Amino acid sequence: MRILSIAVNTFRENLREKLLYNLLFFALLMIGSSILLSRITLGDYHRLILDLGLASINLFGVLIAIFVGIGLVSKEVDRKTIYTIVSKPIPRYEFLLGKYCGLVITLFANTIVMVVGLLIVLQVMDVPITSLVFKSLALIFLELMVITAVAVLFSTFTSATLSAIFTLAVYMIGHLSGDLKEFSKKLDEVSQMVVNAIYYTLPNLERFNLKGHVIHHLDFGMADMALTLAYGLTYAAFLLLLASIVFQRRDFQ
Amino acid sequence: MEHSDSILKTAGLRKTFKVGFWGRSVTALEGLDLDVRQGEVFGFLGPNGAGKTTTIKMLMGLIYPTSGQAWLFGRPIGDQESKARLGFLPESPYFYDYLTGLEFLQFYGHLFGLRGVALGKRIDELLELVGMSHARHLQLRKFSKGMLQRVGIAQALINDPELVVLDEPMSGLDPVGRKEIRDLILRLKESGKTIFFSSHILHDAELLCDRVAIILKGRQVACGRVSELIDEGVAHSVEVVIDGLGPEELARLRQMADRVIVQGSQVLVVLPSRQQVGSVLELIRGARATLVSLTPQKGSLEDLFIREVKNKQPELREAV
């Protein structure tokens, strides 16, 4: 109940963020622009629209998660609004979870808006809307949940700017780590160990990427879906646990 | 060792901060021992940078002590159950400024699991109590400093706490506002609450407190009943105004007095204690001057405070 109160309040606070609307505007613009692009493209425009649409939702979702997420906790500490909350009978981890849930609600609302935009474009352009599209969207949202947890973790101990940089780095490496692992096979042992360490500690975000499946009509079964879901949720929970531990020990100066 | 009616207690509470790139240690609080009892108004006094906010932040579980211990309601600090019986107003409060007065109090009410009609009623009472009923639909960003302070106090009282901790509740308020907060504190005391507040406005403390503690640069220098502290070792000074003294008598006066201020034909003399009064009167009689007034000065917390600051400063400097 207390977590919900904090989450709702966080959601309200996020809605006041102008950056959110700017990002949303650009996301819709990009999704819409695929209509124009498909006019000047010869051949398979279905593929282009789906690719661009899903990529836009992914990219702008991540940007929102990062730029709203990094300030989530550090802003409360900097502005000292946390003083009156932590002095109430609320464990710090509940506060953190409340903030996290608030941002997830914000992301959900934003994703819904973008998805509606995409569905309209698909409808208008006569692109078949398969169940794979929805699976892909679900995993994009799961990725956002993981990225948000990363942002919250950094936000519990560093400044907003550093959190943004670190989270962005995790996002990029998280998508490249599979390739890195392949590539490292050609390197010496030490480099291989370093790359392996990165591969196994950072989230493997490529697992959440079904764009290839959607475009090439490859199936992604329910078992795979459940496994990926479990992976994402476990990873996010682990990050939040870590964030709670860091946050619990902190002095609010 | 635990007092049955001890509401707030600290033993050797200490806090050092790491500052700068090299993590140099700065001691903000050096071994504080407090014991605040049920139903008291306790003043926590000290000049800027004395360590008042640092102490309060430790008591509220916002920062952790470097060493030492503290208890609220007989339980170690940080305990969730004792937090439920606590109200806190931070120094120059910062709140979500996009909320209206009503939404703001609703938010804090929800954190205590208060809902619906009961919460609505409580909020009405509190807004009335702090004189902010008119601002229930106004966003906090549009509040003046005094208004924020008031709604901050309302927030601290939302759970009907047994202990109210206020960090500088009177700062930034005009004289009328200060009086209102003083009255409010007295009303809370009447309803059986314990109040612990920090301040450097000694006049307020003198009017309100049953007991005070004075800290200076992180060290406790005095603690006790206000009246006892003021009387303790203080020889009450006396102010005498005399008209028509000659230069010769003036010179003799200067030897007796703490201070001599000449203003036209009149002289204001401040005597360190009552003992000098007799000889001054003789001197006046001898010089055929006129005694205009003679006022015994009551010691004040302010005198004590300034004396302590003066006394302890060289000593503290050596200690550093």
Ligand SMILES: Nc1ncnc2c1ncn2[C@@H]1O[C@H](COP(=O)(O)OP(=O)(O)OP(=O)(O)O)[C@@H](O)[C@H]1O
């Ligand atoms: N986060 C911090 N890092 C380093 N030093 C600090 C920190 N917080 C407080 N201090 C130092 O601790 C000392 C006590 O500060 P504190 O804020 O407790 O004083 P105060 O009694 O509340 O003063 P004021 O009346 O001005 O509010 C000061 O010397 C201050 O510089």
Ligand SMILES: [Mg+2]
């Ligand atoms: Mg202070």
